[in-house]
Amino acid sequence: METGGDKAGSVRAEGFAPSRGVVRSISIAPMLDRTDRHFRFMMRLITRQALFYTEMIAASAVVHGKPDRFLAFNEVERPLAVQFGGDDPASLAAAAAMAEDRGFDEINLNVGCPSDRVQRGRMGACLMLDAARVAAIVDRIRSTVALPVTVKHRIGVDRRDRFEDLCEFVETVADAGADRFTVHARKAWLSGLSPKQNREIPPLRYADVYKLKREFPHLIIEINGGVTTPAAALEHLEAVDAVMIGRAAYDTPCSWFEVDRIFFGEHAPAADVDAIIDAMTEYARAETEKRTPAGFIVRPMLGLWNGRPGARAWRRTLSDSLAAGWEAADAIAAAREARHEAAEASGGSRGV
Ligand SMILES: Cc1cc2nc3c(=O)[nH]c(=O)nc-3n(C[C@H](O)[C@H](O)[C@H](O)COP(=O)(O)O)c2cc1C
Incomplete structure (x- = not known):
């Protein structure tokens, strides 16, 4: 480009x-x-x-x-x-x-x-x-x-x-x-x-x-x-x-x-989606300590994998985990795993 x-x-x-x-x-x-x-x-x-x-x-x-x-x-x-x-x-x-x-x-x-x-x-x-x-x-x-x-x-x-x-x-x-x-x-x-x-x-x-x-x-x-x-x-x-x-x-x-x-003419701050998820996990822990509801923290992350393998598994696991009352960082970890498995199953790649 x-x-x-x-x-x-x-x-x-x-x-x-x-x-x-x-x-x-x-x-x-x-x-x-x-x-x-x-x-x-x-x-x-x-x-x-x-x-x-x-x-x-x-x-x-x-x-x-x-x-x-x-x-x-x-x-x-x-x-x-x-x-x-x-x-x-x-x-x-x-x-x-x-x-x-x-x-x-x-x-x-x-x-x-x-x-x-x-x-x-x-x-x-x-x-x-x-x-x-x-x-x-x-x-x-x-x-x-x-x-x-x-x-x-x-x-x-x-x-x-x-x-x-x-x-x-x-x-x-x-x-x-x-x-x-x-x-x-x-x-x-x-x-x-x-x-x-x-x-x-x-x-x-x-x-x-x-x-x-x-x-x-x-x-x-x-x-x-x-x-x-x-x-x-x-x-x-x-x-x-x-x-x-x-x-x-x-x-x-x-x-x-x-x-x-x-x-x-500069690099993006994060190297790839996984780096964003790492940073957001840390952010989620800090915000949870301040009593920010998990849904607020996680909602902007729903679209992170859109257009890439495993996006649906990512969204569904995030939503289900939140509905089950999980803390934000735990919901993110579960969704990361589910997305990875879904991407592997479909032959897709792990990162960007
Ligand atoms: C959910 C949603 C909320 C919006 N809220 C505002 C708003 O608070 N202030 C504003 O000026 N425009 C608002 N907009 C309009 C957007 O700023 C933008 O003008 C519009 O979506 C067209 O740009 P896009 O085609 O790139 O989305 C909103 C749009 C959406 C989809």
Whole structure:
């Protein structure tokens, strides 16, 4: 596979006014109920360099709730962006200040989620219909923290999905100083489709995102949606500054082993899947001591062998062991053995 080397790695933001910081050319998307701290810890064994995100966190939950619960992370997860949802500039800025104090690297605003619950809170994709409010939020956060402030959005919502509408949105928000635009390359329907359908049914329109970059060459544009291999990710960099990977990172984490080599010219932190399992076993023991439920620790590991011999035995043994109340490290050991036996039986190999 062709390597991107320096060009693909990180784009220094100098010259990309008004951006702050360094832009990572690849990131792992925010995903509710997926990209928790355990998943992020595991993914750091696969890529040291990609930018990671939290799940979406409602700013009000941080400001009026339990910031320590929502904003906890392990230093090894950095560079790490926190993604907030909300529509109130003051509360988003207050949440951003708390995130900055705790060491996050970036503040991201969710303008892409179309769920009913999120819309009721006037968060997410419905904000694409109110660019002035998004601009006010970005402006307020930017004047409160020194971190990069970025926006994740769609190419359009409902009938407001012309390229001109997208440009108008981006221009308004860019004027407020947004440091990067991550564009999920499909529109969202605010009613009639579930969030899952809204990630599948509206067609991907990569050309709109490429054109957006050509229209605003001085802005940092990241593309998202339907990217399933490192090679496909690299191809997008011909047209945009960065690429964000969502479901494919969760479903087949080990197919991203090549990211650091291809994008940054470095080796992956872990040598192979077995090395990840060793590190996760140690992690599981430490988290079990802190009384973290076994299911939380092990769930991100379910997809580790996907696409390789023995994957089903691995998943089934992990799930069964957890259901039987085993500790995380013991469930992992049993699943490792079962996977190995299944792979041997099918003539497959042990490692990567
Ligand atoms: C289970 C799940 C949860 C998601 N949660 C969020 C979220 O909290 N915030 C957000 O901006 N996008 C969220 N998304 C959307 C992803 O970040 C991404 O935009 C989308 O999955 C398209 O990228 P992909 O095709 O690479 O998966 C979620 C997606 C999934 C599958």
